[in-house]
Amino acid sequence: MDPLFANLNPAQCEAVRHVEGPMLVLAGPGSGKTRVVTHRIAHLLREGVRPREILALTFTNKASEEMKLRVETMSPGSRVWVSTFHRFGARLLREYAGFVGLTPNFTIYDTDDSRQTLKRVIEAGKIRTAHYSPDRIAAAISAAKNQLITADRYEPRIGSPLSQIVAEVYPAYQQRLLASSAVDFDDLLLHVANMLYVNDDVRAELDERYRFILVDEYQDTNRAQYVMVRAMSVDHPNLAATGDPDQSIYGWRGADIKNILQFETDFPQVRVVRLEQNYRSTKAVLRVADQLIRSNMRRKAKSLFTDNAEGDPVKLVQYSTQDDEARGIADQIAAGIAAGRRPRDFAIFYRVNALSRVLERGLREHGIPYQMIRGQEFYQRKEIKDVLAYCQLINNPRDDQATLRTINTPVRGIGRKTIDRLSEFAYQHGISLLDACREAGQVEGLNARAIKSVAQFAALIDRLSLLAGAALEEILGTILTETKYREGLQDSESEDDLNRLANIEELLTDARQFDEAHPGGGHLEEYLENAWLVNETDSWETESDKVTMMTLHAAKGLEFPVVFVVAFEQGLLPHERSLNDDEQMEEERRLAFVGITRAKEHLQLSYAVHRDFRGQRRRTVPSPFLLEMPREEMELVSIGAPGGWDVPTDWEDVHDLHDDSHHFEIDPAVDDHGVEAEAPTEDDDSFAFGANAAPAPAKSIPASQVTTAARLAGAKPLAASGISPDAFAQGMTVMHPEHGPGKIVALSGSGANRRATVKFATAGERRFVLAHSPLRPAGR
DNA sequence: TCAGCTCCAATTTTT
């Protein structure tokens, strides 16, 4: 049999066999998407397509590396152009720099550099930003760029003070970037998209050059990326997009899910292939994922299925506290390892990085090796950026940001005042800051000492610039010596500085390796581009045998035998900032979906009743997403929640209680547990766990109706908890294991006879003998 | 210039 089609299912075959014309591959999680893409490339090559005519675009370096590797395996020696969008943008821009007002040696600013630049622009222009932080303004500019709105076309919106400010800042910022011959990340796409849009000759040339374009994770493209690939697919509309709208989780970064949802409108003659068979997860895992994502309205319905085993039921665990959660997970991992699993089989996902600390502690206590994946590290470190800034300046002397970074690092007595005067001079004469340094003698207000220091700095840069064509290690080494940067750190005794020194050594090693791969020197720019466009997330140690901890966002594209997703709590997952926006809520749901579908064999979802957040212990509300899952088939577990089950509720219910305070006479008819004889209540919505959990309703329940009652035999009476009945006060919100939160509307008696009348959201008013009741002040 | 203080805010982060 043809090896290209061996072991492929019919849908996969169809996608692989496709040659000309647009194609959309809707690929569910674990459906063998990468395989399809690489096999298709091999097939195209076999059909006579020249390798250089094929362009495969990905979002991450990781995905790009992976694809390169697999293309190389399938089609050895082929020179298919596999790249990230940004790297591709950078490459085109170097070729066509003049078209957009850049020089080919332009610098790429990372978020930090562009933020600094923005601040300088605001300061220099004395632009009043009201209460808007530079970050807010930067985000707005970035959003505009993602939507392909250039600085000259930005229109402030009436009634939006932020947009008024942006209208002023954005053009100035953009001008400053161009003056420095620099771009920010967004520009790598914006400039290219804009050029293609404006210049049809260039567009046609590139359309011709890249006749076959493949885009991975199409659901994450933003408008600029969309225009890029669209523009290059006019004369040769052989655009193949693969993606999954259900895994679109970067809407907040400008990804426009409409790009994939409307692909068919865009290319009416498109061939649509659905990859719905999942080869990754068990049936049990897949059903939970599928059921959850069905609650999203904005999607292309897909039916996920698998021939894999049924597997264990998905576990949903309620822990009492975050510490219990961490410990409980660590225990399970330790037990798993003892039973023969490898640490690398396990992964823990969370919504926000802040949740990682307690989990780390749990693993450390067990001595379990782990690795945490966090974005941007190495190249973001101060010392690395300092040294690279010199390289940047050698490569692009107009780069004012690099000049500012290096001019007094290490300290050479050039202070703020001096720099301000130099900047002013540069601005007035329309020259770069470095040129201003060369003319320090002409600058008004500089004293002799300052002039000397500045002149020395300029001379230093000129000296270093002679090295531009040398090997990287030599360039970096010379910088470190000539600037006395290394000396300064070596003399220090602080641990931080020793660390910095170690990092710098690492940079030198890095440079040496680069030199080995790029013999002959003259590759400074290439090296810098790597530093700019690569971050440490990409160096995730796939091989090392450790438990992996990462955010849900970082988890996309990965898979693990055993997965834990923690903190399924209202406010965290979904995140509080998404709660009042339907579209954002759907994105949060997709995020949960992504996390769930990473699991191959075992999956545990959990939440904690109490969580310390921002220094405060809070009682949590379980995530509404849990209600959208098929709980009747999941294994529901409650661990270490003494005497008090958490009660998910809607805060409005609690507020309602405060409006209403009837007083009732004490009714002595109370039972042994201090609870009044059971009155018929409207059946709760059963967010119940355990043996007597009620079957879950088939349809999902909106968050506002979540009113749980977790029935638990043996909720401890107050007397056994050490809380005094006197701890209660009129108007206080209390928790009841069955009825949930309630407000105390009346109190009477004292000590063991102290009674309370409590009004509950759904159960109405009840009376309790406090000492015998399971009531607790809210939050305890 | 820099250390040390106070105050404030607090996702996610492909590049």
Place this chain on the structure above:
DNA sequence: TTGGAGCTGA
């Protein structure tokens, strides 16, 4: 609770 930014005094 933590971390960053901005301010102040030496």
